[in-house]
Structure formats: C-alpha cells, structure tokens
Amino acid sequence: MDPTLLAYRQAISDAAEFIRRRDPRESSIGLILGTGLGSLAEEIQQPVAMNYSEIPGFPASTVKFHAGRLVSGELAGKAVLAMQGRFHYYEGHSMRQLTLPVRVMHALGIRSLIVTNAVGGMRSTVPPGTIARITDHINLMGDNPLIGPYDPFLGERFIDMSEPYCLRLQALAERAAFKLGLVLTPTVYAAVSGPSFETRAELRMLVTCGADTVGMSVVPEVLVARQLDMKVLGLSVVTDQAMPDQVISVSHEQVNQVANEVGPRFVKLVREIIRTL
Ligand code: HPA
Numbered sequence: 001m002d003p004t005l006l007a008y009r010q011a012i013s014d015a016a017e018f019i020r021r022r023d024p025r026e027s028s029i030g031l032i033l034g035t036g037l038g039s040l041a042e043e044i045q046q047p048v049a050m051n052y053s054e055i056p057g058f059p060a061s062t063v064k065f066h067a068g069r070l071v072s073g074e075l076a077g078k079a080v081l082a083m084q085g086r087f088h089y090y091e092g093h094s095m096r097q098l099t100l101p102v103r104v105m106h107a108l109g110i111r112s113l114i115v116t117n118a119v120g121g122m123r124s125t126v127p128p129g130t131i132a133r134i135t136d137h138i139n140l141m142g143d144n145p146l147i148g149p150y151d152p153f154l155g156e157r158f159i160d161m162s163e164p165y166c167l168r169l170q171a172l173a174e175r176a177a178f179k180l181g182l183v184l185t186p187t188v189y190a191a192v193s194g195p196s197f198e199t200r201a202e203l204r205m206l207v208t209c210g211a212d213t214v215g216m217s218v219v220p221e222v223l224v225a226r227q228l229d230m231k232v233l234g235l236s237v238v239t240d241q242a243m244p245d246q247v248i249s250v251s252h253e254q255v256n257q258v259a260n261e262v263g264p265r266f267v268k269l270v271r272e273i274i275r276t277l
Contacts, residue, residue: 011057036259120242134234
C-alpha cells in the first residue's frame with residue numbers, strides 16, 4: 001500500500017484518539033468557524049479546548065485573527081466539536097492536509113457539519129452584513145481534496161454532488177432565522193484559492209458563472225464531508241462588496257471587522273439551528 005495513504009490513515013486515527021482522550025463526550029455536530037466568526041466558540045459550555053499545535057497530525061494555522069483551536073463542549077444543549085479557525089489552501093497546506101479535521105470529526109462520530117465563512121458579495125442583493133445560506137457552490141480553487149491515490153478507507157472515488165448542502169438542514173436554518181426575525185439569503189458560492197482578492201474582470205466572470213458570493217474556503221471541507229456522507233449546512237457572512245462594476249477595495253482587516261459586527265446575530269442563529277437540529 002502507498003506509504004502516504006498509510007500515514008494519512010494513521011494521522012486521522014492518532015488525532016481522533018488524542019481528542020477522544022482529552023474529551024470522551026460523544027458529539028454528533030461539527031462546526032467550522034471562519035474568519036471573524038470564532039466568537040461562537042466562546043459560547044460553548046463546559047469547554048475542552050485543544051490547540052491545533054498539540055493535536056497529532058494537525059497542520060499549523062498561520063492566519064491572523066484565527067485562534068487555531070478545537071473546542072468541544074455543549075451549545076444549546078447539544079454536544080458539539082468546533083474548529084475555531086480553519087486551515088486554508090493559500091497557507092500552503094495541501095487539500096488533503098487542510099481537510100484532515102473533517103475526517104477526524106467523522107472518525108469521532110460526527111455526521112452533521114456546519115461550515116461557515118466570510119465572503120465577498122458580488123451582487124446588490126448580498127450587501128455587507130448579509131447572512132447567507134449556501135445552496136450550491138462552484139469550485140474554482142484549481143484543486144480538489146479527493147485527488148490522489150485511491151484509498152477505499154477514505155470513501156468513494158466518484159462522489160455525487162447533486163445535493164452538497166443538505167436540503168433538510170437548509171430548511172431547518174430557514175425556520176430558525178424566521179423565528180429570530182433574521183433574513184437568511186440563499187446564495188451560490190464561488191470558491192477561489194486566494195490569497196489575492198479578485199480583480200474586477202475575475203468578479204465579472206464569477207457573476208456571469210452564476211455565483212453570488214466569493215471566498216477562499218469551505219469547498220474543500222464540503223467535498224470531504226460529502227465523500228464521508230456527512231450532512232452539510234453552509235453559512236456565510238458577507239463582509240465586503242465585491243462588485244465587478246464598482247471600484248471598491250477590500251482588506252483582510254475589513255473582512256474581520258464586518259464579520260465581528262455580524263457576530264452576535266450569527267451566534268444567535270447558529271445556536272437556534274443547533275437547538276432544533
Ligand atoms: N473575496 C474573496 N474572499 C473573501 C472576500 C472577497 O471579497 N471577502 C471575504 N473573503
């Protein structure tokens with residue numbers, strides 16, 4: 001057997017074993033908290049926090065504003081395991097490395113995954129401050145975490161992507177938003193590698209392709225989650241206007257600031273979703 005495949009299997013089971021030893025509580029819900037949205041992890045009750053750097057097999061997080069730790073505990077009465085900060089392709093991690101935590105969550109028994117991120121809004125229908133539900137995505141990252149020597153242990157080779165974002169979870173999220181008086185905007189999300197933000201010509205292309213929002217994450221994790229048959233809910237916070245026909249510059253600081261401002265609304269929504277899940 002390919003030694004890299006064996007090493008990957010080992011990394012998944014070593015990390016899962018480490019986490020289970022630190023916190024034996026079983027959780028069925030996984031959370032991946034994107035840029036500026038990590039405050040949700042502070043709401044977790046009876047938390048057990050583990051820095052990524054101490055978890056065997058985990059890559060090291062390098063992005064400013066990302067805490068880089070795994071927090072397990074209770075949210076809205078449910079056991080959850082949250083990634084406070086994620087790994088990005090633009091940090092130089094391979095797709096396989098950066099999606100390892102999703103495989104570890106699956107190994108720990110997690111079957112529902114809530115994936116969040118900060119995105120640019122490319123249409124006037126998705127201004128900054130919008131909370132969006134991802135209905136579908138376009139992978140323009142130029143890579144795919146399922147590429148590589150095939151290992152049946154990791155799941156199917158050719159996976160169905162007709163319902164990447166679980167319709168039942170989307171409906172549940174809509175009901176939660178309605179109950180809280182929040183608007184949850186349905187969006188098609190385009191994922192690019194970054195770390196450069198898009199040129200106006202690139203934005204024009206993305207809009208023409210049918211995308212509403214653009215970001216630099218989520219898709220790798222969703223591909224792996226679907227390979228493992230996990231149910232996925234994708235939520236985005238629009239942090240900046242990425243409009244092809246207006247010259248508006250964007251910075252990482254701004255992305256973080258707007259995500260922080262939306263934070264309280266976002267936390268309320270995710271908490272209500274988890275309560276009813
Ligand atoms: N483009 C790409 N990724 C992003 C953006 C953006 O405008 N905003 C937040 N993440």
